[in-house]
Amino acid sequence: MNVITNNNLKCTISLAVLQDVVDPEIGLNVVDLGLIYQVDFDEAEKIIFVSMTLTTQFCPMGESIVNAVEQALLKAFADYNVIVNLTFNPQWTSERISEEGQEFLNR
Amino acid sequence: MLPAANNRLVKNTSYKVVLPFYIYAALAFLLGCILLFTASGAFTQHYFHPKILAITHTMALGWGTMMILGAGHQLLPVLIEEQLFSNVLAYLSFVFAAAGIPLLIYAFYTFNMHWPAEVGGTLVNAGVLCYLVNLAIGMSKSKQENVHAVFVFTATLWLLLTTAVGLFLVCNFTRSILPMSSVQYLSLHAHLGIVGWFLLMVIGVGSRLIPMFLISKFTNTKRLWSIYWLINIGLVSFIIIYIYLHTIRLYLLPVIAIIAALILFAHYCKNAYKQRIRRNVDEQMKVSLLSVWMMAMPLAILLITIVLLINNKENTQLVLLYGFSIFFGWITAIIFGMTFKTLPFIVWNKVYYDKAGLGKTPNPKDLYSNRLFSAMAIAYLGGFILFSAGIVFSSGVILKSASAFLLLAAVLYNWNVFKLVLHKPNMA
Numbered sequence A: 001m002n003v004i005t006n007n008n009l010k011c012t013i014s015l016a017v018l019q020d021v022v023d024p025e026i027g028l029n030v031v032d033l034g035l036i037y038q039v040d041f042d043e044a045e046k047i048i049f050v051s052m053t054l055t056t057q058f059c060p061m062g063e064s065i066v067n068a069v070e071q072a073l074l075k076a077f078a079d080y081n082v083i084v085n086l087t088f089n090p091q092w093t094s095e096r097i098s099e100e101g102q103e104f105l106n107r
Numbered sequence B: 001m002l003p004a005a006n007n008r009l010v011k012n013t014s015y016k017v018v019l020p021f022y023i024y025a026a027l028a029f030l031l032g033c034i035l036l037f038t039a040s041g042a043f044t045q046h047y048f049h050p051k052i053l054a055i056t057h058t059m060a061l062g063w064g065t066m067m068i069l070g071a072g073h074q075l076l077p078v079l080i081e082e083q084l085f086s087n088v089l090a091y092l093s094f095v096f097a098a099a100g101i102p103l104l105i106y107a108f109y110t111f112n113m114h115w116p117a118e119v120g121g122t123l124v125n126a127g128v129l130c131y132l133v134n135l136a137i138g139m140s141k142s143k144q145e146n147v148h149a150v151f152v153f154t155a156t157l158w159l160l161l162t163t164a165v166g167l168f169l170v171c172n173f174t175r176s177i178l179p180m181s182s183v184q185y186l187s188l189h190a191h192l193g194i195v196g197w198f199l200l201m202v203i204g205v206g207s208r209l210i211p212m213f214l215i216s217k218f219t220n221t222k223r224l225w226s227i228y229w230l231i232n233i234g235l236v237s238f239i240i241i242y243i244y245l246h247t248i249r250l251y252l253l254p255v256i257a258i259i260a261a262l263i264l265f266a267h268y269c270k271n272a273y274k275q276r277i278r279r280n281v282d283e284q285m286k287v288s289l290l291s292v293w294m295m296a297m298p299l300a301i302l303l304i305t306i307v308l309l310i311n312n313k314e315n316t317q318l319v320l321l322y323g324f325s326i327f328f329g330w331i332t333a334i335i336f337g338m339t340f341k342t343l344p345f346i347v348w349n350k351v352y353y354d355k356a357g358l359g360k361t362p363n364p365k366d367l368y369s370n371r372l373f374s375a376m377a378i379a380y381l382g383g384f385i386l387f388s389a390g391i392v393f394s395s396g397v398i399l400k401s402a403s404a405f406l407l408l409a410a411v412l413y414n415w416n417v418f419k420l421v422l423h424k425p426n427m428a
Helices: A008-018 A062-074 A098-104 B016-039 B040-044 B050-079 B087-110 B113-140 B148-177 B184-212 B221-246 B248-274 B282-294 B298-311 B314-357 B370-393 B396-421
Strands: A036-042 A047-050 A082-085
Touching: A008 A036, A047 A062, A062 A082, A062 B314, A098 B298, B016 B040, B016 B050, B016 B087, B016 B314, B016 B396, B040 B050, B040 B370, B040 B396, B050 B087, B050 B113, B050 B148, B050 B184, B050 B314, B087 B113, B113 B148, B148 B184, B148 B221, B184 B221, B184 B248, B184 B282, B184 B314, B221 B248, B248 B282, B248 B298, B282 B298, B282 B314, B282 B370, B298 B314, B314 B370, B314 B396, B370 B396
Parallel strands: A047 A082
Antiparallel strands: A036 A047
């Protein structure tokens, strides 16, 4: 999984949690879709910084996907605040889809 | 360090604005099919018939236009890359059109071209104008030139011209304000709407949504501009020939321009399909793609009609079949496909927006019944083919039984739409 982080263990937990956040149109979770670019943890301030993208900037489900990512992390890391930074730089490409994701889309 | 942010997510249009259009359109489709069932015998007569005019306007305005205006408000942010300018204008657009359309239908059905037709026509024009202003101001805020937005804006201009000409034609019945009788302008009025409004709009929206739903990276702006100019030049040349030249052979020129545009669009869709990342294409998307090919039927009928006219032969059945294949064929198939691609998301966003991430939510496609959709598609296809045969053979029995199938399709469509709209939260 091509996700940048400053805390491998907590990032793995985060990504496991985010496996439940599904792009409602595609039916695939945001991790396997490759929408998550970076998950950093600020232990002093107790903040999780997430940098993520969408398949398109005009995605009609964009707001709810971002909201779902935030809610899922808040639920898993109750002591932390979550800041989601939505970025389209770099733009999402299909190369970011995981092998499992490719399999799902080819079904 | 996080990557540099360009986090501007275009805000969705409120479901409160959009849902009334969808519900109205669904009910109008049901009404259109009820009228078709009760007046199916009219399709053995001349196309200038009060009941056929009433059915045509129910389908063109109540069904096609209201659905496109609803989807248009919803998809505006996707198309113009800017959020909707005013919800108030959107509500006004609905109220004016929703009040005007039944008056027009009543006026045509009873052929009362006095106040019901004039007030109805004026209200429809006001509704279209509200949408146009909303669109224009929204677009003026958008920073990028966007071919899809230009398609949508031009289509709406053509719609306004269509409804304005329609109002003139209505007034001309009682006041003689035009040089010829209103019947003489019917073809002009119809093609402004069919080509200028429906075709431009469908291509403008489809060229954005088809690659988006297929998750295809294919894009070809240059080709879209070629399609845009071919359609507009075709339509303008049609108007000039219709008003000034009156030479039937010349009508082949705009038809050729439109055919060229459609071939380019079909090729565009084919490339988007071939370069899709998502291999499994759902039924709704297949119906939408099928509707691209369904444009071929009215075009073929139109070509035959023109060739017959060149040889001084007019075939009323062909003209009826042409109109039927547009409103009950091409436009209805597109709406069937796109309703169940867009409405589930609108409802999902309404019901689950604040619940996302807190538990397992159903997917948008689980909010309606796929079995109902399949049954509707079968009833619709059977009814459409049978009714077309009924027109060709002028058979009252075939027309009546075919319209029963179409009515069944309308009932199933409404059932599924209301199942969606009335969906209550259901979380695992």
